[in-house]
Amino acid sequence: MPSYSAPVKDLQFVLHDLLHLSATPVPGYEEMDRETTEAILDEAGKLAVGILQPLNAVGDEEGCTLENGVVRTPEGFKEAYAALREGGWLSLDADPDYGGQGMPYVMETAAGELFASANISMAIYKGLTHGAVSALRAHGSEDQKATYLPKMIEGTWSGTMNLTEPHCGTDLGLIRTKAEPNADGSYAITGQKIWISGGEQDLTENIVHLVLAKLPDAPDGVKGISLFVVPKFLVKDDGSLGDRNAVSCGGLEKKMGIHGNATCVMNYDGATGWLVGEPHKGMRAMFTMMNEARLAVAVQGLALGEVAYQNAVGFAQDRLQGRAVTGSAAPDKPADPIIVHPDVRRNLLDQKSFLEGARAFSLWGATLIDAAHRTGDDEAEAMISLLIPVLKGFLTDKGFETTVLAQQTLGGSGFTREWGIEQFVRDARIAMIYEGTNGIQSLDLVGRKLGLNGGKTVMAFFEMVKTFIKENEGDEDLKRDFLDPLKSASKDLQAAAMYFMAEGTKNPNNALAGSYDFMHLFGYVAMGLMWARMAGAATSALANGASDTDFYEAKLATGRYYMARHMPATALHLARIETGAEPVMTLDAGQF
Amino acid sequence: MPSYSAPVKDLQFVLHDLLHLSATPVPGYEEMDRETTEAILDEAGKLAVGILQPLNAVGDEEGCTLENGVVRTPEGFKEAYAALREGGWLSLDADPDYGGQGMPYVMETAAGELFASANISMAIYKGLTHGAVSALRAHGSEDQKATYLPKMIEGTWSGTMNLTEPHCGTDLGLIRTKAEPNADGSYAITGQKIWISGGEQDLTENIVHLVLAKLPDAPDGVKGISLFVVPKFLVKDDGSLGDRNAVSCGGLEKKMGIHGNATCVMNYDGATGWLVGEPHKGMRAMFTMMNEARLAVAVQGLALGEVAYQNAVGFAQDRLQGRAVTGSAAPDKPADPIIVHPDVRRNLLDQKSFLEGARAFSLWGATLIDAAHRTGDDEAEAMISLLIPVLKGFLTDKGFETTVLAQQTLGGSGFTREWGIEQFVRDARIAMIYEGTNGIQSLDLVGRKLGLNGGKTVMAFFEMVKTFIKENEGDEDLKRDFLDPLKSASKDLQAAAMYFMAEGTKNPNNALAGSYDFMHLFGYVAMGLMWARMAGAATSALANGASDTDFYEAKLATGRYYMARHMPATALHLARIETGAEPVMTLDAGQF
DSSP states (O other): OOOOOHHHHHHHHIIITOGGGGGSOOOGGGOOOHHHHHHHHHHHHHHIIIGGGHHHHHHHHHHOOTTTTEOOTTTTTHHHHHHHTTTTTTTSSSSSGTTOOOOOHHHHHHHHHHHHOHHHHHHHHHHHHHHHHHHHHHSHHHHHHHHHHHHHHHHEEEEHHHHHHHSSOOGGOOOOOEEEEOOSOOOOEEEEEEETSSSSSSSSSSEEEEEEEEEEOSSSGGGGBBEEESSEEEOOSOOOOOEESEEEEEEEBSSOOOTOOOOEEEEEEEEEEESSSTBHHHHHHHHHHHHHHHHHHHHHHHHHHHHHHHHHHHHHHHOOOOOOTTTTTTTOOOOOOOBSSHHHHHHHHHHHHHHHHHHHHHHHHHHHHHHHHHHOHHHHHHHHHHHHHHHEEEEEEEEOHHHHHHHHHHHHHBBGGGOHOOOOOOOOGGGTTSSHHHHHHHHHHIIITTGGGGGGHHHHHHHHHHHHHHHTTTTTHIIIIIIIIHHHHHHHHHHHHHHHHHHHHTTTHHHTTTTHHHHHHHHHHHHHHHHHHHHHHHHHHHHHHHHOHHHHHHHHHHHHHHHHHTTHHHHHHHEEEEESSSSHHSSSSGGG | OOOOOOOOOHIIIIIIITOGGGGOOOOGGGOOOOOOHHHHHHHHHHHHHIIIGHHHHHHHHOEEEEETTEEEEOHHHHHHHHHHHHHTTTTTTSOOOGGGOOOOHHHHHHHHHHHHHHHHHHHHHHHHHHHHHHHHHHHHHHHHHHHHHHHHHHHEEEEEEEOOOOTTTSSSSOOOOEEEETTTEEEEEEEEEEEHHHHHHHHSEEEEEEEEBBBBTTGGGGGEEEEEEEESSOOOOOOOOEEOOOOEEEEEOOOOSSSOOOOEEEEEEEEEEEOOOOOOOHHHHHHHHHHHHHHHEEEEEHHHHHHHHHHHHHHHHHHOOOOOOTTTOOTTTOOOOGGGGGGHHHHHHHHHHHHHHHHHHHHHHHHHHHHHHHHHHHHHHHHHHHHHHHHHHHHHHHHHHHHHHHHHHHTHEEEEEGGGGGHHHHHHHHHTTTOOOHHHHHHHIIIIIGGGEEEEHHHHHHHHHHHHHHHHHTSSSHIIIIIHHHHHHHHHHHHHHHHHHHTTTHHHHHHTHHHHHHHHHHHHHHHHHHHHHHHHHHHHHHHHTTTOHHHHHHHHHHHHHHHTTTTHHHHHHHHHHHOSSSSHHHSGGOOO
């Protein structure tokens, strides 16, 4: 059975040594000093380790069941969800006007990593409700907000997002679910939605479905999609639950992983719903919550990598096989622990150096969201919009790879269910697919985000890298080990962007064929910037006489590993990008 | 439900256009003309598609069960195994002296790909018996060979390999299983073995276990390991089955994949066994069959990638989402098939270009084994020994990646069990682990194989690349698209080998820290050589007026894709290698 311990120290390092949370002029941040965030994260960690993690394998083994329309979540999930609710973890960053605690989103993100590491299936129930709350809060009427938000934030009701239909996922313009007006201003919703996480479950008293559907007069395509709120139980004027609505779970998907999360086929048979926001503007409402939802999925990639890594390290420190080639490390034992072997260390450092960089990247992203939401900082809003596809695509691709590497550390044990690592691999796989496949993320990056504000946002990113390098190149060690590789990688990224500009205008496929490589190239540069900043922070801490030299020196060594052994990948991605459309477009569809 | 069709045309291209099988001076090859191999592969394909593939999902869903010491394989497996037996597929390349058909090993390998694509769990039962036959044939006494080989080759008995124990896998020097001499010349074998594929099953009348154990006077470590043959049922002098031996299955492993294959805990409680070969020379017997066993696993990586790819292509050709950015490809439909999108093609071409190169690489490897075994060609023996860790490590790593890419092509459907792609991902994962983890392969390559014959073998490989380039650089297209990238990649490989020589002598960790990257670097160069050769063959075929221009042009375009977009990875691996030991060795074990 795998174990887990909350990486509070690493989170604290990022929040304070790197992001200087309480010194940042964002409302609410001033209260987030070291002691406060440590107390919050310690509590989240206790719940994650003590209650959620022990149910993780149970959830995988047992899965969810559907009987007579009722979905039963695995043994213990109901109680664990209640513990999340009672601990206030469902309302952490929610609007105080509706009963939330109003904390910064960065704290929701930090705590979210712990919950996702401990039990991803449970974390998804929580995450979907968070997204539905955000969408309703931004686009719902005052009446809708008063009706739904307090109960959802309190956690007695949950929320879902209903987008996909059997014939369309990515291309939502094709949806067929209909919304026909009733005399009383409500709508009758009819259609089938699939892959609805938590569409039905036994954790909450009511489920508030947000559903994309088409009005009778809707224009074709994505410009004709409207958003509706469709509660499982209709809500009476006094707020109590009324009749069962005509929405039901028609089946549960059997999946590779996240078995503890109910993935439902949802049938809407003239269910009563109410329009959220304006007619035909449903996609806009989706976009509102998209940055947060995609960042949360990025963190899932990191989170599953982290728990897999922890168990790989434990195995490598315990398992005795072979001898260190430079002389035994444990001559009194029949063999040395395998962590002495260079290739085992290479494997573990690939994991560790990614995870620590990814943690910084995702929490930085969360502070940009806070800045955008809490101070109306348009540049922060633009920057996070640019970075979101990189965060989602890169962190989930590499997070999955990390679980695979961790599994490899365990050899044959990694393939057995008993050791539990293989579950992390299966669970991590979905993060590359949902909330927009990573291919779609790369199109979003190259097709929309690169040109954001006439290219000013991506220029601001390059400027940020340049400025950091300039301000810090006086430190020779930092320059050689961190800034020089970062500069070189950033040049590759700029060259790729230039290539797209020059060649993409001639033929858009010249850009689109390289979109996936560009997303990864961007990921490395962002990770390199994070590592350079963390190295600067660790160097300062050591210079200032920090007592925990071991921690800061390990941070520097891990960063040097990433810069030396991973950053050179940017040249490869650039080389691929510069081959353009031809290699990709030559074959006819029938020649594959 | 996934489908599969046997890639006979591609296999034929490799066997004849590339490897010129029937013109090769290896005994048995002269009979292997196009018509003969096509007939063989068509028959193998029929069995794979008609009988094995339909049981693949059944095997995954049902798994194996253990009750009162009896293992039951999934519904239909027994009949399918009988079909393999009756079709002669268990004796294809076996020694005619013992009832085999004596065909070249390359045909066993080609047919093996089809069986592994169709049903990997079933293919493993077959493969283990093949390995046990090879070991017994090379090291068994005349009496042992006469007793076991005919029945094993006929397929009424199976074979297993018993190496791993709970506390040791890679480091076999630590094994504890004991072999104590009986008065009659047999031995009493006592100990526990784990992860024994097919250790117990209901497919065959008897199971012939080959077991590593230690004699009472055994020296410590791997030099004290002996090999024993331990049949499930003792064999009487007349060849009929006698008493049940004291060996039993103590449990079945629950695994991530290959559920249809019984992975057993085997308990030897004073079981009667007979020494195979000399005392304390058990490892030598293992090495005899290792090349074949590891090549077979390499082919599993390719095979699972192939079937996953085929289903990804089918999905991409059918699924309608979005429009081609350069103008609709199917204006009469609600959307275009997703194969019009550059990033979907990029994903599919990553798969296709790997698979076709890997098929050539593995079949070339098989011809080297034939040359070594059938003509006593020492250089072929040395070359395949050098290439085996590359084949096993690179093809299973990239084969697994290919299944993951294929799964991604399907989006959400790829994550559901219904579509069946996720099974290929789970099944492919084991190939990176068993028969020596890929980390161990990389150590074997750098630690043993590079220095083989004082480095002459690796020099012969470089010479082969150089000669091919020299002989073909008159063709300008071939030079630009294939030979130049191959030359550049080969230089990177040579530079890496030079680095190991120069720095590895100072500190072996300088070489070991780069072993995994070196294995991949070597893999790319070998794949580049295969693609360059295939491009030459396709160019010749077109020049000679081949009627199937579509096939050969697709071959060239696929090869150009690989050369342009994958070969540049060699520079990245070289850069990583040249960072040496320090980044990997700096952290203390406790700092991870």
